Amino acid sequence: MLSVNGDFTGRPETQIYASNHEVVKIRRDLRLTARQADPWLRKVLERECKLEIHHPKKTWFYIYSEQDGVKLQDEEVLIGNITPRLRPLHKFLELKPGTKQARADALQAFSEMFRMYLIKAQEFEVKLDEGLSNYALDADSGLFYVDDELYEWDKFISFSMMLGVLIRKLDWLDRDFARALAKDLGKQLDQIFGDLNYRASIAYQLRSAFMPAGKKRDIANLICATLTDSPGGQKGDTSRISMGWSMPNAAELSVPDADSIAGLNAQGQVLSGRSEQTLDSARPLALLADVHANMPALESVLDWLQQEGIEQGVVLGDLVGYGPDAIAVVERLQSSGFYIIKGNHDHSIALGAFDRGLSKNARYVAEWTREQLSDEQLKWLKRLPPVLDTAQWMALHGSPLDPEFFYGYIYEMTYRENLDKLGELQRRLCFHGHSHMPGLYGRDAEGQDRHRTDERLSLSDFQHALICPGSVGQPRNGYPSAQFAIYDPEQDEVVLKALTYDHAPVVERMRAAGFPAELYRRLDRGV
CATH class of the missing domain: 3.60.21.10 (Metallo-dependent phosphatases)
Structure with missing residues (x-):
């Protein structure tokens, strides 16, 4: 039931049983006895209730052995959960959105995913799994996290890698959508963290990621440029220079590869806190x-x-x-x-x-x-x-x-x-x-x-x-x-x-x- 690009992806140890209405997940990687399962599940449920990112009907259970009607506390159990069947986000986004409404829906799905990820990072210093298959939509386009695991917050390293994967994988991603996506991401970063440094951190790490030359590299550069462009600044506004978000054209830096310069703004200018003097690399x-x-x-x-x-x-x-x-x-x-x-x-x-x-x-x-x-x-x-x-x-x-x-x-x-x-x-x-x-x-x-x-x-x-x-x-x-x-x-x-x-x-x-x-x-x- 688990496959690459299928509805269900994940660990080989996880077994999936799905109908048209429910999905049952058996976690064979969890080797617990009945005595251990009760406190473990209470802790998991407490965490998930606090996070509020899973579907409200998600239910954990375990299957135990009995002897003469008595639960065998020291026997290993099968632990799993059941949730309503949702539409995996990676399947929703794999086809090109052909209409204006479809593009708006795709952008909204990304926006909700980013928001969920960023808020939980800010509130709990944890990171969710960035793979699109770990998120799913219900019939009302509500977004939920469908993975069971949380991970240590790594200051946007994995998040930036995820953006690179999206750029490489989504063939339909064009400049207009990428620009709108980056603007939304930047706005959410500012609202949730209140720290402009995170825009540059993501942009720098994305520019350091592998990206094929041509369209894919162009899209990555555009996302970096949009993220590092001054919020609210206008072209030619000298306040932008005084606030440190403007640089001369990349070509004027006299470096061999303009694509390798991090922090470009939307006009192809590089990010820095400086005046209009250009840098002579010789x-x-x-x-x-x-x-x-x-x-x-x-x-x-x-x-x-x-x-x-x-x-x-x-x-x-x-x-x-x-x-x-x-x-x-x-x-x-x-x-x-x-x-x-x-x-x-x-x-x-x-x-x-x-x-x-x-x-x-x-x-x-x-x-x-x-x-x-x-x-x-x-x-x-x-x-x-x-x-x-x-x-x-x-x-x-x-x-x-x-x-x-x-x-x-x-x-x-x-x-x-x-x-x-x-x-x-x-x-x-x-x-x-x-x-x-x-x-x-x-x-x-x-x-x-x-x-x-x-x-x-x-x-x-x-x-x-x-x-x-x-x-x-x-x-x-x-x-x-x-x-x-x-x-x-x-x-x-x-x-x-x-x-x-x-x-x-x-x-x-x-x-x-x-x-x-x-x-x-x-x-x-x-x-």
């Missing part, structure tokens, strides 16, 4: 990270870059937090012309969500910082993209392994898995911050991994490399300096830089604002 690129609201440190770096004639750069997140100069740093970087991506401190402060990824001291400053910044500055931080991705390199705050891009650390215990991830993504280089430790983890052609912290780092020996420029405003390597790096693509090298600056005024402002002493003492020690 010229040196400044790498700044973890400014942490330290204006004197930032000014020393920007002055040096101006003297050296280096006009383009990437800021790898955490503009704010820890330090006292959030307003000045945001204003200065808004006018810098640099690509700017989001860090975990930026994210927490923009959302006013301080419970995750912040120490007690960091939380104190984050709450203080949110009170200092204007609504427009908070909105700008909120809409900064979490990742910049080209055919050769990617830039983020945390780590490539982290689907949210700014919580994961790259250090001795995690660099190997992150180098593996670069290989999967077919990206040679990753520029990152978050660790505050300048240096490189690289893997050569023989698969040997190396850690280097020299001032001048040649990249020619490495097939993949993770590069941290250190921290501009909160160094942690024992040197109290403003740290950054220069990536020279023509020389294929990164130069780590460290500038001395007068941090005494910053310390005084931190003291005056009542910051924890541990934070300003760090500036003296560089740890």
Whole structure:
């Protein structure tokens, strides 16, 4: 009864008995005795009642053995459930919707599936099985979850893979339907999670998925572009640029493969927080990270870059937090012309969500910082993209392994898995911050991994490399300096830089604002 693309798909251990009106599922994978079955079923029923995603007439049962009219408590039982027969979603969507109403019905079915999936992820931190065969419609087009299992929430990794499967499988999927689907998904993400970062997370992971060239790749790009386009922004509206959701045309990035750039908007533009200056991939690129609201440190770096004639750069997140100069740093970087991506401190402060990824001291400053910044500055931080991705390199705050891009650390215990991830993504280089430790983890052609912290780092020996420029405003390597790096693509090298600056005024402002002493003492020690 179970088959590929049939009405019923699933585990080989599951037996299905179906009539025109009911479906009985026997779960032979559940090896329980009668004594174990009662508490197990009570727990399952409690969970399903709480979730409210299954058909209300779904009924669990078990078949047990008796001897002389007495249930044999220690004998194995057969556990199953019975539900009304519904129309599987994968069968409903396999045929091309030929009329306007049929297209509307198909879009509504997808919308209900997305909504069910996203709400349960947000409420219970669980994920439903993404396969369309795990959802079904009743006669009134009500959608229900027909699988028995729940899974650990994986921050949209499986969801993004599911979108890729849909694109590859549904031959009738066209640009108009894909655009409407992505708009609906984006709206639901905003309403349910209230976090624009998830739009970019899904788009990035979808762009990393395998997709045949041609129509399928075009549809995937369009969905990514629609997801990452600014909600409510109009073409030519300068507020879109200030909020961080506009970039120049992909061709102007001078990278070999425009299709490999993540975060395209609906006009074929790439997602970033920056001004209209274009990126020349042949010229040196400044790498700044973890400014942490330290204006004197930032000014020393920007002055040096101006003297050296280096006009383009990437800021790898955490503009704010820890330090006292959030307003000045945001204003200065808004006018810098640099690509700017989001860090975990930026994210927490923009959302006013301080419970995750912040120490007690960091939380104190984050709450203080949110009170200092204007609504427009908070909105700008909120809409900064979490990742910049080209055919050769990617830039983020945390780590490539982290689907949210700014919580994961790259250090001795995690660099190997992150180098593996670069290989999967077919990206040679990753520029990152978050660790505050300048240096490189690289893997050569023989698969040997190396850690280097020299001032001048040649990249020619490495097939993949993770590069941290250190921290501009909160160094942690024992040197109290403003740290950054220069990536020279023509020389294929990164130069780590460290500038001395007068941090005494910053310390005084931190003291005056009542910051924890541990934070300003760090500036003296560089740890």
